[in-house]
Amino acid sequence: MALLVLLEKWFEMSVTCVRWHRHDSLFFTLIAGVRQGGVLSAFLFAILLTMLSTKSSLSILVAMCPTCDVCTGIFLYADDILLLAPSVNSLKKLLSACEEELYFVTMCVNDKKSVYIRFGNRHDVCCTPVTTCSGGALRWVDTCRYLGIYFVSARSFKCTFEPARTKFYKSFNAIFGKVGRVASESVIMELQ
Secondary structure (H helix, E strand, C coil): CHHHHHHHHHHHHCEECCEECCEECCCEECCCCCCCCCCCHHHHHHHHHHHHHHHHHHHHHHHHCCCCCCCCCEEEECCEEEECCCCHHHHHHHHHHHHHHHHHCCCCCCCCCCEECCECCCCCCCCCCCECCCCCECEECCEEEECCEEEECECCCEEECHHHHHHHHHHHHHHHHHHCCCCCHHHHHHHC
């Protein structure tokens, strides 16, 4: 309990500013959320989202996999949430359960950034839209990115590393273009 009071007082008294180039804004009090880049921020956010995954998992566990003891339909990393479901109807139930928990902590699903993708025999068949409780419809996509990995809609689970490879070669060519003629052979070999 003392730790909770300490954290409350700390956030009550915390002020922050925004730095842009060499200029700082005036200091202001944070009234919601956690400080970006704060030492405890990721940990506190993880506690919040663990509650989300636990409660949501329990509410839909029976509907999605009645023979399982553990629901593997929710993956969390910082503020990125990945929902996996065996059917569109299960996905709707899972999204609804997550939205209920997010609403409890005054958060919501951003339907402008959220998408869904299908894998399996019917991966290319259009179906009813998945909507958020606020009425926003999520977009069907053929590829999407989660934590830097690009998923591709297909009959079986498929990833592509082409965007990462392209980014790597662009970076390499930019560096090589600057030092290629003046660097020693050993430096060039280390770049490769």
